[in-house]
Amino acid sequence: MSSRERRRGVYKVPGGKLVAVEFAVVDGLLHDVVVTGDFFLYPEEALPVLSVAIEGALATESRNALAARIAAAIPEGVELVGASPEALAIAVDRGLHPAEPEAAP
Amino acid sequence: MSEMSQAQIERWRALDWKLIPGAPTEPLLNMALDEVLAERVGRGERAPTLCVWGWSRPCVVLGRFQSVRNEVDEDAAAMHGVQIVRRISGGGAMFIEPEGAITWSIYAPQDLVQGMTFAESYAHFDSWVVAALRELGLDAWYEPLNDITSSGGKIGGAAQSRRSGAVLHHTTMAYDMNIPLMTQVLRIGREKLSDKGVKSADRRVGPLRQQTSLPRQAIIDHMVNRFATQFGLQPDALSSEEIAEAEARVRDRFGADSWIHYLP
Numbered sequence: 001m002s003s004r005e006r007r008r009g010v011y012k013v014p015g016g017k018l019v020a021v022e023f024a025v026v027d028g029l030l031h032d033v034v035v036t037g038d039f040f041l042y043p044e045e046a047l048p049v050l051s052v053a054i055e056g057a058l059a060t061e062s063r064n065a066l067a068a069r070i071a072a073a074i075p076e077g078v079e080l081v082g083a084s085p086e087a088l089a090i091a092v093d094r095g096l097h098p099a100e101p102e103a104a105p
Numbered sequence: 106m107s108e109m110s111q112a113q114i115e116r117w118r119a120l121d122w123k124l125i126p127g128a129p130t131e132p133l134l135n136m137a138l139d140e141v142l143a144e145r146v147g148r149g150e151r152a153p154t155l156c157v158w159g160w161s162r163p164c165v166v167l168g169r170f171q172s173v174r175n176e177v178d179e180d181a182a183a184m185h186g187v188q189i190v191r192r193i194s195g196g197g198a199m200f201i202e203p204e205g206a207i208t209w210s211i212y213a214p215q216d217l218v219q220g221m222t223f224a225e226s227y228a229h230f231d232s233w234v235v236a237a238l239r240e241l242g243l244d245a246w247y248e249p250l251n252d253i254t255s256s257g258g259k260i261g262g263a264a265q266s267r268r269s270g271a272v273l274h275h276t277t278m279a280y281d282m283n284i285p286l287m288t289q290v291l292r293i294g295r296e297k298l299s300d301k302g303v304k305s306a307d308r309r310v311g312p313l314r315q316q317t318s319l320p321r322q323a324i325i326d327h328m329v330n331r332f333a334t335q336f337g338l339q340p341d342a343l344s345s346e347e348i349a350e351a352e353a354r355v356r357d358r359f360g361a362d363s364w365i366h367y368l369p
Contacts, residue, residue, distance in 0.1 A: 042267060043267065044266065
């Protein structure tokens with residue numbers, strides 16, 4: 001898993017908003033992370049906090065560990081609304097494992 | 106339900122609300138005016154304001170954090186003369202045609218939502234609209250986080266931003282929908298459709314023309330009257346300074362590729 005190929009994972013929070021995470025995997029680490037979606041973030045200028053939190057994470061990291069890493073990176077006074085660190089971690093997971101069938105609806 | 110308490114109504118009534126009626130405006134100028142007016146209300150240079158928007162041409166308004174290519178078919182948009190603009194608040198893309206949408210912004214001091222969660226403040230700022238729609242015979246309600254809906258389908262969605270001590274709350278409701286054009290220009294994601302598929306019966310869009318049979322302007326007039334009766338509202342207009350400041354921001358930022366394609 002060390003191609004520069006861009007990966008993209010998307011997750012729609014039930015009753016919430018959609019988050020998409022794009023990245024490359026280089027030497028087992030997540031790189032060039034871009035977070036997009038129709039969520040809300042206050043203040044809006046804090047968007048880079050989310051991609052920086054994911055940048056450099058191990059591609060083998062568990063969803064829970066990645067969610068904890070993202071949660072820890074969000075400073076006091078920055079609020080994610082309609083999405084969550086867990087939602088971002090699920091989107092990353094889906095980008096890493098696109099072939100896995102989705103859970104039945 | 107998110108009806109306002111008497112104390113909340115009093116807090117709104119205590120403000121000296123101004124109305125800017127909608128005149129057809131370039132989409133890019135609307136994007137910039139939203140920021141300029143929010144900042145001016147936050148700094149106390151303008152009284153709290155309800156601004157009804159007019160659109161001079163069709164456009165897609167992207168949310169602050171959306172990727173252009175994931176939301177829009179740019180070739181199809183160009184072919185149909187649909188402009189692509191990006192607003193300052195988060196949330197989802199809106200497909201706007203001048204006579205097809207009803208859009209307004211409220212600029213208010215942030216103390217109006219003191220102690221509320223973001224989710225509560227979304228419902229709070231649209232509760233007068235839900236009441237106005239009910240007076241028109243709809244069984245409208247607020248669907249968290251940011252939707253206005255009824256048994257006839259989803260009617261509209263809101264977004265909020267906070268700027269220099271002000272809350273900007275803007276909402277767009279569908280009046281009439283050109284679904285063939287919208288589906289050519291907007292890419293409706295598979296994830297989103299699957300979510301809507303789960304609750305397709307109550308998530309379908311129900312434009313107000315279909316739900317009320319009223320002219321667009323009659324709905325706007327009713328909403329504005331409801332606001333005026335409940336909270337007080339004085340007619341106002343944009344100042345030449347406000348327009349000049351917004352035009353400068355269109356040149357420097359909102360019209361620039363670095364803003365519109367900020368997330369390609």
